[in-house]
Amino acid sequence: MMREVLTFRGKATAGTEFALGVAAAVVVLLLWEVVARLEFVAPQFLPPPSKVIAALWTMATTQHLLWHSLISSLRVWVAFLIAAAMAIPIGILMSSYRIVGAPLEPMIDFIRYLPVPALVPLSIIWFGVGEETKIFLLWLGTFFQLVLLVADDMRRVPHEYVEIAFTLGARPRQVMTDVALRSMGPNLVDNLRITLGWCWTYLVIAEIVAADSGLGFVIWSARRYVKTPEVMAGVVVIGLIGLITDQLLRALHRRMFRYL
Amino acid sequence: MDYLTFEKVTKRFGDVSVVSESSLAIARNSLVVFLGPSGCGKTTLMRMAGGLDTPTTGTIRLGGEAIAGPDRRRGMVFQSYSSFPWLTVEGNIAFGMRYRDDLHAHQRAERVAHYLKLIGLEDFSKSFPNRISGGMRQRVAIARSLAAGSDVLLMDEPFGALDALTRERLQVELRQIQAEEKKTIIFVTHDVEEAVFLADRIILFSARPARVIKDIIVTKILGATRTLAARESQEFFKLRNEVLHLIRKEAETVR
Structure with missing residues (x-):
């Protein structure tokens, strides 16, 4: 060994x-x-991990940590699913038809580079401080990235596959469903997994700004009283959720694409 | 009898002339090799027969009917990305039949079995393409076109990425398949030896823009049956050298 x-x-x-x-x-x-x-280092800056674990336990048993985690996960998944449901068809159309791609690409490229935190005030003016704002911010952070990734996945479908399908009698629609989608599948699922991770980044920003629930809120309120172990525990929970989700999606990827 | 005809076909991509006026008539049930220097436009000419590119001027006809776009009567076999990686060998072979509603389920199954046997991959029917060799993948691509009901196979340097021994075997097999299935094949290559061994007829093209510079009926010289022994015959070497000189001279003109 x-x-x-x-x-x-x-x-x-x-x-x-x-x-x-x-x-x-x-x-x-x-x-x-x-x-x-x-x-x-002073303990309020760097508490030992044992204290963090103890804080985690107290938070889980007496401070509804699970409920906050669930709320955060729900926000992430709702925003992510909306973004994916829009990005997949739009991305595919963008790279398949120039009439869709040519007008949208420059616009999306521009919006993509706007930092999400910079749009928080605007989002609050538009949607108030309710759930809509959080979902909007998360969607904003993922949709514009994902749509370009999907378009790229579609573009990278080997042209040979498309031409083979045409010479076997397929129509454009069938080429799309039977060949292009199948061929891009592994990359698409990978990109969805990566984008879901980004969603968690924006979640904390959205929950710090405007929330009375969720892990971002937990971390931010603990900070106010310099409860460093609680702050760290909140971060650890996000990390754990991320790790577990990622591993589950990787396993799903392996199951779905056994031929790889 | 003329089956696949190219009538005064030209092709330009923007300012670049790729195929200069070419007329050709290809007989049914023959194996015709398009041979020429790399990048000469022979592939473009074949792709136009497949309906994957449109001639700038002129017409290509199959059985008298002008070709307007790709359909299952003319199947393509490429050098790479030739089989779908997400389908098994038998899934690949059956693929084209999903667009045919004239076949019953049992007919489809029979056809899959027939073509699996033809290419000798019965034992690999459930394997995915990345678990089989490159030569097997090319066999699958051929079987898939045949199963879909192609009358014409358009092959674009299909054996170009294979090792010498596999390539030789596939050349022999392709001639057998062609004889058994009675298909018309256009085979594009820049490999002279491959061309001479495979072809019933070689069309030799000039450097770009492609123009027919020589039309050689190989069957008149080497006969219709080719064994590996034929590869070592005097006639084979003579013809190979002759073609090699022609193509070398042509390649020099562009330098």
């Missing part, structure tokens, strides 16, 4: 990889614990 991981460009078994990953995390946590306990 030692040899293979020390070899230049060597390979390691899945078990070894996993063990090394866990070991590294444990080492980092232990170092952190020691540094924090010795109070090299």
